[in-house]
Amino acid sequence: MKAIVITQSGGPEVLKLTDVQKPEPQPGEVLIKVAAAGVNRPDVAQRKGVYPPPPGAPQNIPGLEVAGVIEAVGSAVTLWKPGDRVCALVSGGGYAVYCVAPEGQCLPVPGQLSFTEAASLPETLFTVWSNVFDRGKLQPGESLLVHGGSSGIGVTAIQVAKALGNTVYVTAGSDDKCRFCEQLGAAKAVNYKQEKFVEVIKQITQGKGVNVILDMIGGDYTPGNIEVLAEDGRLVMINTMKGKDANVDLSVVMRKRLTLTGSTLxxxxxxxxxxxxxxxxxxxxxxxxxxxxxxxxxxxxxxHDAEGAHRLMESSSHTGKIVLEF
Structure with missing residues (x-):
């Protein structure tokens, strides 16, 4: 079969369309004929050689989410049958004509969505649900601050949290991105290149702060995050794009009874x-x-233009998801 292979660690040009062995589903897996695959920042990190896939996952074929038609099922599969339209979260191997997925990590293509639309859902939805609602314990009526509001994660978090009864604030890097986020449902989007999010959030919340922060920035954003968390607030880290080290005033953490947590999925x-x-x-x-x-x-x-998709991802000029179509 054809697959996009990382030929060596490096820039987007190392992604090549190559013939590889078609995978076979194990007892609890399904084989999906891929129509579309989402592109995500972990794919970029894997291509650069700084985010190795877990054991058992394809080592040189990126891709964490796919949509398509189930072609075959393993001997122990009970939830799906050949011909079912699904989208799935996978540990790798999504940039390929065929991909295997554990049956429990598949979901039906919702309603009348296209495969391209469905392929944009799993990675961000799994991440947002696990971190905002499970780890962050966001409750109806509480407030959420999302850094990187126009990213795939950001647009998902805005919509899901607002739909479930939360007030959502975001940061983004341009006025256009801020308007985009507010049209999606953010109560306020802060252009971090022109304003300090700490000052804006404090003013909007009348000094009370926000209940949960979803942060993919890290580094020098961390003290500000702690400053704008409300009492009993929760900071959930999912990436450290500005660095893994931060200076934190632990007395504030104790005084406001804050929870600092995070995860990788x-x-x-x-x-x-x-x-x-x-x-x-x-x-x-x-x-x-x-x-x-x-x-x-x-x-x-x-x-075949995965290289172009990765260049766009690294430019951070996009608003929403980037998807490869097979």
Missing amino acids: RARDTAFKSAIAQALLKHVWPLIITGVIKPVIHQTFPA
Whole structure:
């Protein structure tokens, strides 16, 4: 089969369309004929050689989310049959004509969505649900601050949190991106290149702060995050784009009874990810089917131009998801 292979660690040009062995589903897996695959920052990190895939995942084929038609099922599969339209979270191997996925990490393509739209859903929805609602314990009526509001994670967090009864604030890097986020449902978007998010959030919340922060920036954002958290607030880290080191005033953490936590999803086991899939099916899928939550796709690329897709991802000029089409 054809797949996009990382030929060596490096820039986007190391991604090459290559013939590789077609995978075979294990007893609890399904084989998906891929119609579309989402592009995510972990794919870029893997290509650069700084984010190795977990054991058992394809080592040189990136891709964490796919949509397509199930072609074959393993001997122990009970949830799916050949011909079913699904989207799935995978540990790697999504940039390929065929991909295997654990049956519990598959979800039905919602409603009348296209495969391209469905492929944009799993990675961000699994990440947002696991970190904002499970780890961050965001409750209806509480407030959420998301850094990187126009990213794939950001547009997902805005829509899901607002739909479930939360006030959402975000940061973004341009006035256009801020307007985009507010049109999606953010109560306020802060242009971090022109304003200090700490000052704006404090003013908007009349000094009370926010209940949960979803942060993919890290580094020198961390003291500000702690400053704008409300009492009993929760900071959830999912990336450290500005660095893994930060100076933190621990007395503030104690005085406000804050929770500092975070996670990475890729290496978690199938049972953990399958539980998230069931939560999404119950709480989020009906909102997608009724159009309350919509896929936000910035641009699609033909699979053979994965290089172009990665260049766009690294430019950070996109608003929403980038998807490869097979």
